[in-house]
Ligand SMILES: Nc1ncnc2c1ncn2[C@@H]1O[C@H](COP(=O)(O)OP(=O)(O)OP(=O)(O)O)[C@@H](O)[C@H]1O
């Protein structure tokens with residue numbers, strides 16, 4: 716029979732339930748068990764994205780000694796909140812061998828197995844110092860600037876690490892949208908509308924639908940990439956106006 720620790724190392728869902736007391740929703744369980752390299756999660760508000768990111772980061776850190784895990788968020792406030800989810804889980808963790816913290820800063824921690832979890836806000840200059848990340852998670856990726864995304868990706872080059880973008884959509888723009896619609900075969904794509912979140916009731920959704928502009932409701936709860944409110948031309952109009960037959964002007 717497998718030792719308990721080995722079982723939890725091999726199964727992040729068992730780890731979430733037994734070590735963290737976190738019962739994942741079905742979609743969260745699929746994400747925790749996913750073992751590919753590139754994942755796009757298009758999820759509605761409050762579906763549990765940040766919680767899932769925190770579980771994934773901790774599981775990787777505990778069972779792959781020496782890992783660097785980067786969790787990127789659009790703002791300092793959001794990276795602080797996400798990091799708090801990680802530290803809350805860690806301070807209540809139940810394992811045969813309790814992990815020890817070597818270092819605990821406001822937005823990063825190092826375990827005694829030399830794994831680090833770093834929660835980064837979107838200030839591109841803070842990102843360039845890291846290398847060899849084995850897992851990068853972008854939370855609210857639709858609001859993370861494209862420059863940051865392109866600064867972060869090369870960190871996976873040598874490590875062969877995994878990249879997960881999780882977000883509620885925010886218009887037909889930016890890297891999250893582009894990877895989702897035209898990012899090619901390398902990505903696995905999962906959409907989680909509010910109907911798949913057991914904590915969001917039909918009554919609440921009806922109230923939101925009656926209150927919110929259609930544009931926001933379809934983005935926030937139905938996970939649709941709607942046009943942005945201030946957009947003059949639609950995405951389809953812009954795509955339709957492009958032609959490979961016309962040489963770009965050179966200045
Ligand atoms: N599997 C779960 N079981 C019980 N509660 C959960 C689960 N997943 C998430 N939650 C709770 O749902 C709430 C929202 O979770 P979380 O912050 O992870 O979602 P989110 O998708 O990141 O939200 P937002 O869109 O606001 O960023 C939190 O109170 C969290 O504790």
Ligand SMILES: [Mg+2]
Pocket residue numbers: 764765766854
């Ligand atoms: Mg969140």
